[in-house]
Amino acid sequence: MELAGERSFGAQKTQTSSWQAQMVRPLSDKGVERPASFLTKTFTLQGSPADSQLRISALGAYICFINGKRVGNDILTPGWTAYDQRISYQTYDVSESLVSGENTIEIWLADGWYRSQLMWGKRPIHNTWGDQIAAIAELTSGDDLVVATDESWKxxxxxxxxxxxxxxxxxxxRLEGGAAEQGAEVISFDTSLLVPHECKPVHELDPLASVKSWQDEEGRAIHDFGQNAGGYVAFTVIGEAGARVIVEHAxxxxxDGNFYNGNLRTAECRLEYTLKGGVPESYRPHFTFQGFRYARITIEGKADVTDVKSVPISSVYPLIGSFTSGNELVNRLVENTIWSQRANFIEVPTDCPQRDERLGWTGDAQVFSSTACYLHDSHGFLTKYVRDLMADQREDGAIPHVSPDPTRMRPDLYPGFFGSTGWGDAIEIIPHTLFLHYADEAILREALPAMVKWADFVWSISDGPIVSPPRAWGQRGFSFGDWLQPKGPSAKPLPTISDEASATIYLYICTDLVSQIAKRVGENEIAKRMAEMAAKVRSAFQDEFITPSGRVGGDDQTSYALAVVHDLVPEDKLDGVRKHFRNAxxxxxxxxxxxxIGTPALLPALVKLGELGLAQQMFLQEEVPGWLYQVKRGATTIWERWDAIQEDGSIFNPQMNSYNHYAYGAVCQWLFEAVAGFSPTAENPGFEEIVFSPVILPELAPVSARHTSKRGDIAASWTLSASTVTYDVAVPAESRGVLRLRPEYSNATVDGEAVDASSDVLLSPGSHKVTFEIAPLREGLDVAAPSNNTP
Structure with missing residues (x-):
């Protein structure tokens, strides 16, 4: 039911009738990539400033000041959405900034995501959602409107x-304090597009000092902040008027130890500051951010930079999850994942924070969403992202490759930039993740129509249960497959999963999951139809892609991993699959x-098959391709490519080489759920019920993990002495625990009393000490690495 004065967007409704302000643009604005503008108004406040609020949004990015004092400390407001469908607004208590009598409000406006360049350099998009920056704001005191944007502003x-x-x-x-010499113009704007900001605003995190500084051959200062991050450089400088400080990022x-930023492609990622002179001047950028560990500073004229630091920014804070083990490389891998999430969870879950891309890639987000929720509270952030996906969904049900989707506004430049299996599946996987972690049934109900449309779209690609995506980019149903899968030695490339196999697996994942979701929210007819589709896909996949001896798909690791994790292998084929998986x-x-798409399933599949020794061996191997290889190479975030820096120290092709891409950090979900051994359940989500089921990998001992859930702190840790495991767990007061030990574990006790290790054991809220015996792990593989195992 849609009420008068409201805009309906799924289950979300936004009051619009109370907006009295108008969207106004500064007449001083000369267009994209030209000087930023401000809007200003002097007004009189009668009476006390107590209980005064400002509601504000913009086309572009804004910062607001009242009487010279900045309103709030949020960054890059109003945020990034599919602006033609929905625009966030912020509300601030401004009582302390106002005085009784005359006041001045000033709104700074810049291009932001709204109209500055998006997409990569060969086909950049400018003015994506519009070519005019503008603001809408209204300030109230109690129930009285004090001032609102209109044509009277300067x-x-x-x-x-x-x-x-x-x-x-x-x-x-030198241009600070410029006069407001031009007016403002009211522009046509539908206030029903305005929605309250749905997630935490972008904020600054603790700054990072330079850990090492030196000069290059040209006398430029290079600063190493010790950590790759998404944010910006802040500095203090003193010098003569007209001197310039130029900051570049890498x-x-x-x-050879030289500053390198070739992988930024056409993104200039630079700051230029011209001094007014005579006094110390502190600067940090207002409407941009960079991805960097190193900064190179060039000074033109007479000036001295007296302080410099890196200021990370993020939409997710504080940290709510931790995992440590006896392996310091693994511990650093987890730390790298944390930093990659922070740097890429800036309004939108982006692929990278540095080059001319920084887009909300759906495939990356769906594989990482559960890890994201373990490490930081990602509820509002991912809910907002799901709504952006819904806004960008095409009429035929296709989900875009990225969201918010600039290509939807310019299909002439990027035709068909939507519809890839594994990527579009973010529409059902992320809401289900939010349900598991936060018991959010509302997002399931809200997104269900979009999920069904997506499932029907994927089925329609080939009009049946076997999906055969076209190969060419831009064609309907094109699939990325298992993106950036290593190919092995060039003389004899290794098998990889076919687009048909991966797309068909994901059609099964989708229809099976949407069936469960529909049943959960009481949509039984949808649940039945999706279940019937899933059964047809499962049967067709087994006939088409599983041989009598148990070979799956392309006889590659991804085919086996996905088929095993998603129960597509018949029981009588499991032994054959296990053998062929080991051979692969x-x-x-x-x-x-x-x-x-294959990597998040790899270790869970091996564990499911009982190959614990092989899972341990693969996880801990330190050569390329491998999780720990990049850590050994000094990475402080997760890389896009397994071989972003090759074994001889050379840099892989800079045209697609990010050193801050969180996708492979999705392995942290396995560390929490398998190695530490705690996870939520679909029957009682939101950690109302917690399953404790550790996978004991001796080379990781000791292990400890914590997570602050909505119901309280969860903890699990284990130590190993000979074959005896001591497993300590903490169940929050509002939860219940279930101890579910693996079949090969025996002689279990809970709080000193013997229990039947073959059955679930209920754990009441509080702390518990569990002991049990483990059998020797089945051995891994005695193998020699290929002479060239990089792509």
Whole structure:
């Protein structure tokens, strides 16, 4: 039911009738990549400023000041959404900024995500959602409207001479305090597009000091902040008026130790600051961010930078999950994943924070969503993202490759940038993750129609249960397959999963999961139809892609991993599958042979088959491709490619090489759920019920993990003495625990009393000490690595 004065968007409703302000643009604005502008108004407040609130949003990015004091400390407001469908607004208590009598409000406006360049350099998109920056704001005191944007406001240019998400920012401090010499114009705007900001705003995190500084051959200062992050450089400088400070950014040094930013492609990622002179001046950018560990500072003229630091920013904070083991490389891998999430969870779950991309890739987000929820509270953040997916969904049900989707506005430049299996499946996988972690049934109900449309779209690609995606980009149903899967030695490339097999597996994942979701929310007819589709896909997959001897798909690691994890292998084929899976790993020299969609399933599949020794061996091997290889190479975030820096220290092709991509960090879900051994259940979600089922890998001992859930703190840790495991767990007061030991574990006790290890054991809230015996692990593989196992 849609009520008068409201806009319905799924289950979300937004009051719109109370907006009295108008959207106004500064007449001083000269267009994209030109100087930023401000809008200003002097007004009188009668009576006390107590209980005063400001509601504000913009087309573009904004910062607001009242009487010269910044309103709030949020960054990159109003945020990034599918602006033609929905725009966030923020509400601030501004009582302490106001005075009784005359006041001044000033709104700074810049291009932001709204109209600065998006997409990569060969086909950049400018003015994606519009070519005019504008603001809407209204300030109330109690129930009274004090001031609102309208045509009476004035405008002028800011010292920000150019800004862009990819470009950076140019700031001329000599122009501070410019006069408002032009007016403002009311523009047509539908206030029903405005929605309250749905997640935590972007904030600054603790700054990072330089851990090492030096000068290059040209005398430029290079600072190493010790950590790759998404954020910006802040500095203090003193010097003469007109001197310039230029800051460039990089994630790595090349093999010779030189500053290297070739992988940024056409993103300039630079800051330029011109001094007003005479006093110490502190600067940090206003409407942009970079992805970097290193900063190179060039000074033109007479000036001295007296302080410099890296300021990370993120939408997710504080940290609510931790995992440590006896292996320091593993511990650093978890830390790297945390930093990659922070850097890429800036309004939208992006692939990377540095180059001319920074897009909300759906495939990356869906494989990482559960890890994200273990490490940081990602409830509002991912809920917002699901709504962006719904806004960007095409009429035929296709989900875009990225969201918010610039290509929807410019299909002439990027035709068919939607519809890939594994990527579009974010529409059902992420809501289900939110349900598991936060017991959010509302997001399931809200997104269900979009899930069904997606399932029907994928079925329609080939009009049946076997999906045969076209090979060419832009064609309907194109699939990325198992993106960035290693190919092995060039002389004899290793088998990889076919697009048909991966797409068909994901059609099964989708229809089976949507059936469960529909049943949960009481949509029984949908549940029945999706279950029937899933059964047809399962049967067709087994006939088409599983041989009598148990070979699956392309006889590659991803085919086996996905089929095993999602129960597509018949019981009588499991022994054959186990043998062929081990052989597929042996052909890779005991190293990883999976890409973006196969990697999260790899270790869970081996554990499910009882191959604990092989899972341990693969996880801990330290050569490329492998999780720990990049840690040994000095990575402080997760890489896009397994071989982003090759074994000889050389840099892989910079055209697609990010050093801050969280997708392979999805392995942390396995560390929490398998190695530490706790997870939520679909029957009693939100950690109302917690299953404790540890997988004991001796080479990781001792293990400890914690997670702050909505119901309280969960903890699990284990130590190993000979074959005896001591497993300590903590169940929150509002939860109940279930101890579910593996069949090969025996002689179990809970709090000193013997229990039947073959059956579930209920654990009451509080702390418990569990002991049990483990059998020796089945051995891994005795293999020699291929001479060249990189793509």
């Amino acid at each position: 405008s002028g240019e800011l010292p920000i001479r150019k800004s862009g998400i990819y470009f950076g920012e140019i700031y001329d401090a 994630e790595i040094l090349d093999k 790993i042996a052909r890779c020299g005991g190293r990883i042979g999976t890409g973006f």
